Amino acid sequence: MAAHEADLEAIGLSEGLLDAGDQLFAREWLFEKGVVAASGLPVDGRIEIAFAGRSNVGKSSLLNALVNQKGLARTSNTPGRTQELNLFSADGMPFRIVDMPGYGFAKAPLDAVEKWNKLIRRYLQGRVELARVFVLIDSRHGLKKNDLDILKMLDETAVSYQIVLTKTDKLKPGQIERVKQSVLDGIQRRPAAYPFIAVTSSEKKQGIDTLRGFIARLLNDLGALQFEAGVDDGAGNSSSGTSHPL
């Protein structure tokens, strides 16, 4: 087995899943709607994959890189601008992307923080369509109190989540390894945490294929997409290796 394949297998992925992940985002993704209350969410049964993170973590940049479209999610230098759940979808895809409002903006007024908490808790508690939340962590800072608060909320609501390290172009390889390890240690005993981390830089377009691969694997595990051969995730759960044409 080639070293690259072994590296992929170690994180529950395969070349086939990376290819499938690329195909998921080869289509045009469109902004569907912004939602200020859980009652405004669509009722079409599509699987939802959400992205959360502290203000300024690089969420808009990552979403734009994921869908390979520059202006889809607004990128800004003004922290904490989006206060809605923003939904994105693509024709023929069995899932939508949910951009959750950024948290932890120091200057946010108290009522805005309360509104955020209410919207997010309602969404996490009551949304059966929600299959996974990718929690973005700035690789320069690691897990902060606000991040731990949302991980706790995800554990309590039993929503599967996975960590994505952002802005890794700002670190040296040794520093990336250290933050990765410390985050892995931080999630080790958390019941709803998926144990593999995506290490990304939107600026350098690194790790985006891995993130897409994790999404392909999730959809495969949910039976929303079909693949052929299996790979093991290390926990005895088998997943696909070869993609079925999407």
Ligand SMILES: Nc1nc2c(ncn2[C@@H]2O[C@H](COP(=O)(O)OP(=O)(O)OP(=O)(O)O)[C@@H](O)[C@H]2O)c(=O)[nH]1
């Ligand atoms: N070096 C580097 N900078 C990045 C990267 N991703 C985002 N940034 C910068 O970080 C800042 C915030 O990026 P955004 O993508 O707007 O962050 P956000 O999390 O959507 O911010 P909010 O709208 O406040 O929630 C911008 O100045 C980006 O250019 C990255 O991978 N590397």
